[in-house]
Amino acid sequence: MNPASVNQGRRRALALGGFSLAFVWLGAGKAQAFIAARRQGGDPAAAAADGNPPFAPNAFIRIDAAGPVRLVMPNVEMGQGIYTGTCAMLAEELGVGMDQIKVEHAPPNEELYGIPLLGGQVTGGSTSTRDHWGVLREAGAVARTMLVSAAASRWGVDPSSCTVQRGAVIHQKSGRKLSYGELAQAAGALPIPAKVELKQPKEFALIGKPLRRVDSPDKVTGATQFGIDAKVPGMKIATVRACPTRGGKLIAVDETRARAIPGFVGLIKIDDAVAVVGDHFWAAKQGLEALDITWDPGANAELSTAQITEAMAERSRNGPTIVGRKAGSKPADGKTIEALYQLPMLAHAPMEPLNTTVWVTADKCEIWVGTQVPVRCVSAAAKLTGLPESKIILHNHYLGGGFGRRLEHDSVDQAVKFAMQVKYPLKIIWTREEDIKHDVVRPMYYDRISAVLGSDGRPVWYGDHITSGTVLARWLPEGMSKEGLDDDVVECAAETPYDIANCNVDWVRHDMPAGLDVGWWRGVGPTHNLFVVESFMDELAHATGKDPVAYRRSLLAKSPRALAVLDLAAEKIGWGQGALPARVGRGVALGSPFGSHVCLIVETEVTPQGEVRLRRAVAGIDCGIAINTSSIEAQVQGGLLFGLSAALYNAITLKNGAVEQSNFHDYRNLRMNETPAVEVYRVESSESPGGLGEVGTAIAAPALGNAIFAATGVRLRSLPIDRRRLA
């Protein structure tokens, strides 16, 4: 995603956050703000909100006189395991056990919890660990240094003669020991040190180990509070229907029949949606079904997916291009291979349907929600209510899945508009149908890719001519380059691991009609481009009679890390060894998204009826320094199943301007009986951590498509998989 609004100084500091650095001098500016922010005594209001901990040396650490160490999580937990990773990074340097921690969601506060890579307090783009890896360890080390100083000065000994273990400072020589709780008051009175020492990797007790998740115990007993579980005294529950035609408006609504529903409380309207309020969700839902609504469908009344595809094809031929990357020029001679690839709109469909609880009173607006963008929600609510941002109180929650959907706050804006019309706290829960029909969808893509092969069959030039809408232009307009490029659109197409001297990757921007916003979807640009590039690499290998693994290997002289994951996955699945049954094939895909390197090999059967039966998936991953090896496995496993699910089943299509799909019966998800055996193998690395939450998703579809080709000889160049072509 966008690096435009990044604090450059901070980025450089982060770049140094690898293993080479044992001492960190806490610099001025942004770095100092992160580490030293909210010094003790500096901010009484924040301290009160935190429960007045005697020791709170920075934004992330709260130590009370007794009880667990409280750690404030700068990112949100939506399944990706970041709370566990964050705790490990803080606890490693702080010197506490993972069982001595209580986690807290960060309040909205850009200055304290913002991500430089994303220019705000945003969880997305597989940036959390990459961005906070340095800062969190420094924050832990700062706190530990101060606690040791406090103990050493109480005992009158040299701090360097003290050690820390499980939340206590120990002076071995004299057998003395003080817990962090006992030291909190004294540590809180000390100045922030100018220099701290970080642990050497060989000393790590947590980082790099398979760690159990800190959020598991509550999640297996149903105790975890998601946004949808918020309980506010006096709260009523509503469900909504927005105009099914995208961009349409409400004309009139008759609630006569709804009034007869037991538990019906009332009807609320905004310009493009209605909400029925009930004593409980069922009354609201029944009431909604009983409304007679007249909509003005507006400009999209006739809009269909086919029309958009046609318009994109026309733009692809004639539209103005923006350069993504150009190197050298297309050779006049050589065998040219070309192909057209197309990707559909997708919904996110997180398991927890969108919901927001809002209570607007004369002087404040309180919001209970699970969001990837808490600060954006606060700003939007302030604008809508006319209240200052300081009067918007947002309580963030665990997220029942995000996948990019909760990087948007359309549902929060809508809830605030409805809640402004009532006196009571209002919980709005979208139905699954509303969630699918009013998603901020993953964009469609229409890509012409080509290559010129040299006499040895290796590509000497490739061209990728991408046509699509843009998420960035709306979501973070200042992130667009001055030439008008949305970097995300060409990510993993402009740069590949392959040694191909010349290329021309360009983009034709084709905006969607008003009312059809496009959004970030797990794996973002790489999910799109790796499908195209890696399917096409397979085409090139077959066109030249080469083995797809060997062909890629021959192009990886300059990308040792990509080569290593390719070799690892190929070795583990036994690539090229032994014959496979009829209509069973293996497909390989390789990529370097989000600062990591990943290879996936899928083995699938395709039945004579065209059913795709996944048999096995073997992944090789190099994500740099490993924080939690268990989480690496889980994220690659889950991420690739998410990607395979979409490749097999998912498309959002439009008819008369409305989304045709509505629930999990027509927007299917992979189920356990369809899930292959999944194996994840890791290449050890001491490079800076790469992203993990999206790599599995980004690499899934091309491996599947290539496996289907190997099984059937049918090349699928559009998603989702069209079974009719495989029968």
Add this chain to the structure above:
Amino acid sequence: MYVLSVNGEKHSVDVPADMPLLWVLRDVIGLMGTKFGCGIAQCGACTVQLDGQAVRSCVLPVSAVGEKSVVTIEGVGATPSGQKIQKAWLEVDVVQCGYCQSGQIMSAAALLASVPNPTDDEINAAMSGNICRCGTYVRIKAAIKQAATGKAEILQTIAAGTS
């Protein structure tokens, strides 16, 4: 007025006959562990046990519950199979976002109570009504086997590979 037995406790609820048990549990009784996912019995997030059988509470009218005992995620730990499943879920570290896991655990515990040592096919049959968008199926299957046999299921390689 209906009298429901939920996790061994009686609750009198004055609700419409067609109101699904899910919303009675969540919005009337206040047990929030059972989740809403689809409303049409497609995803299994709302799974509870009715006399030990896994059922989708989002489509089960409260009037159909009758005298049957309802067990939810908040109470399943008190049953032998529920306790085993929750323990295995922690040991295998199954959860990701966790939203579907109440339903997954209720289905798995019901399976284990009736089939103490399920085969892969039996696990697939019992669990395929529960969707997980995070894709935790591989670990779910491992955890069910571990709960059944007590043996650590190491299906996966999370240590470094040899390259």
